[in-house]
Amino acid sequence: MSTLREATELRVLIRSAAAGDDAVAEAISRLGPARVAATLVDEMVSRADLGEVGPLPGPVTVRFDLDFDGRTLAHSVSFKEGRVRHGDAGPDAARPVLVELELVALARAVFGGPMAPHALCRRIDWGDVDDPREFMVGVAAAPVVQRLLRGAAGEPARLDELALVNGSDKWGPHFYTPIYERHFAPLREQELTIVELGIGGYAHPGSGGGSLRMWKRYFPRALVYGVDMFDKSAAAEQRVFPIQGDLSDPDFVGGLAGRLGPLDIVIDDGSHACADVILAFHALFPALRPGGLYVIEDLQTSYWPSYGGNATNLHDASTSMGFLKQLLDGLNYEEHDGAGSSRPTRFDSMLVGAHFYHNIAVLEKGRNADGPMPGFVRQRPVTQVGRADRREVTA
Structure with a gap:
């Protein structure tokens, strides 16, 4: 063959x-x-x-x-x-x-x-x-x-059924497939490059790869790459490409975008250590095409100290959720008041949407530059505007 x-x-x-x-x-x-x-x-x-x-x-x-x-x-x-x-x-x-x-x-x-x-x-x-x-x-x-x-x-199959058939834990231990279907269905027939961090099966060379097979089947025109610290070459098949590398190594993670990009979908189902999640996002979110989606699974580890999490200070920026919460204010960076406060960060101008569910987040890449509201609208609260002024503002 x-x-x-x-x-x-x-x-x-x-x-x-x-x-x-x-x-x-x-x-x-x-x-x-x-x-x-x-x-x-x-x-x-x-x-x-x-x-x-x-x-x-x-x-x-x-x-x-x-x-x-x-x-x-x-x-x-x-x-x-x-x-x-x-x-x-x-x-x-x-x-x-x-x-x-x-x-x-x-x-x-x-x-x-x-x-x-x-x-x-x-x-x-x-x-x-x-x-x-x-x-x-x-x-x-x-x-x-x-x-x-x-x-x-080209008959479509439900994602939860594909998860069960292919041995993916995205339906069963977790209940992620309805969320994925909500966001991925419009992209299903497109020519895509998909990267999933974490192949599964831990050190056993013949285990894992269920989610890669599921994505291959769900996206019939996509190339699917899986990245894992262990040798998962046994998971390779047509349109599925395992890559071995340490997702805590900045040089390796930083090189993935140049090796595989531009990307359409990234799914972080790797170590779930907060530092690794943040490192991967810094390296791979910018490599997404406009309209691309970045998914981070198993965000419960953001509260577990063994993964670098913190359940006491929920705004700790070194945790996965603390880092993501900072990004949310960047969605509205053009509305920030104060001298110099509206200067965009690295991600402010490229994050256009964020969706949070139980233990999983979906972030959308695009161009966040709609422009701020007119200055006269935010000069004083509407409750302090007289009736005549209010007509002027709303005219």
Whole structure:
């Protein structure tokens, strides 16, 4: 199996899929038709939830014949006892159900988003339906074929369900997925770069990555990066890129923006130590594109001394919540009275929104420069303005 795993190559394919058939065909030729075919099938498999298929009478093989520029590229998916493999079917594979598709149309369907018009014309050959044995093969394969093709149809899935399927703790131990869905749904079909700090599983190399898989599925056109101090290379898959590094190291954290940016979404689910949370925000919030979102999870540690928190002085700026509370006044920096008091801090001019929920905050990046209210409005309280003056002020 050879798929496009490099971020730059995947970005080329994703971007071209929304641009039109000619752009897709050019990208396929440049990247290699066989690699693109494998990439698209891999993506359909990752969206198919084949683990939810009930018991089957035997193994199932689905062969995709993908037509491009006069060639047919064959790619098989084998499903046996809950295990999936794709690539060459192998000599022991069951007789395949054949699905014929156009490679360009499939790329548009998988990565083009809902605004990219496409006609995914398909032909399915279930075998000799007059032969009872072959007919039963087709019947057994039907739910597998349906789920694989659903991966090209872009059917949305609820984020809480994706959290459960992929083993993310964002629904269950926490109840963050409704909050995420509220803020992330408008961005779902966009071409995005997402970074999550903290992959999970602690030092165990094979554990963690559930949230990365969840984001990959929820955002079908996104590249997802996970950062963890432990080696989590086992979590790598198409469109998911683990990075190892210490999130308490200013040099490493400071270099992430240049390495991965510009960014669209950052999710801090790392150590939750207050100093690390503040360090990451200083480094990565400026790297967000306008309209980007920065999420900080598990803010309860702001009150726990073992994480650098403080439950006595709730305005301690060295804690996560104390730091964030300071940012809130910056939303209105243009209204601050007093000589020199309206001079913006580093974040005042780029933070345009902040949403706080139980143990989680969502901050919006933009350009905070609407301008202050007119000076005459704030010269004295409205209660001290006479009736005639009030008419003048409100006219």
